[in-house]
Amino acid sequence: MQALLFISLAILVFLVVRMLLNIIVEARAKNNPAGENAQLESQNMVRCAHCGIHLPQSEAYFDGRHTYCSEGHLRKGPKDAPNSSYNDVDED
Numbered sequence: 001m002q003a004l005l006f007i008s009l010a011i012l013v014f015l016v017v018r019m020l021l022n023i024i025v026e027a028r029a030k031n032n033p034a035g036e037n038a039q040l041e042s043q044n045m046v047r048c049a050h051c052g053i054h055l056p057q058s059e060a061y062f063d064g065r066h067t068y069c070s071e072g073h074l075r076k077g078p079k080d081a082p083n084s085s086y087n088d089v090d091e092d
């Protein structure tokens with residue numbers, strides 16, 4: 001009879017511990033609302049249409065269609081566009 005009491009007590013303790021762990025995990029998730037999403041958004045990378053390097057979107061120059069790493073490349077326009085209105089002479 002004592003063994004049965006011990007087993008039911010063990011099950012009860014197990015359930016209580018599991019419930020407490022669930023509460024702790026949920027509390028942590030609430031304390032950090034969308035923290036990971038905000039980090040991902042701030043690291044959104046774009047590609048320079050002229051030289052192809054990647055940079056954070058917040059530092060990029062945007063001409064309405066393409067993104068660039070610098071004002072100079074913004075003026076030169078995209079390198080891979082054959083019908084570019086910017087006729088840039090190759091440096092070599």
Ligand SMILES: [Zn+2]
Nearest residue numbers: 048051069073
């Ligand atoms: Zn560039």
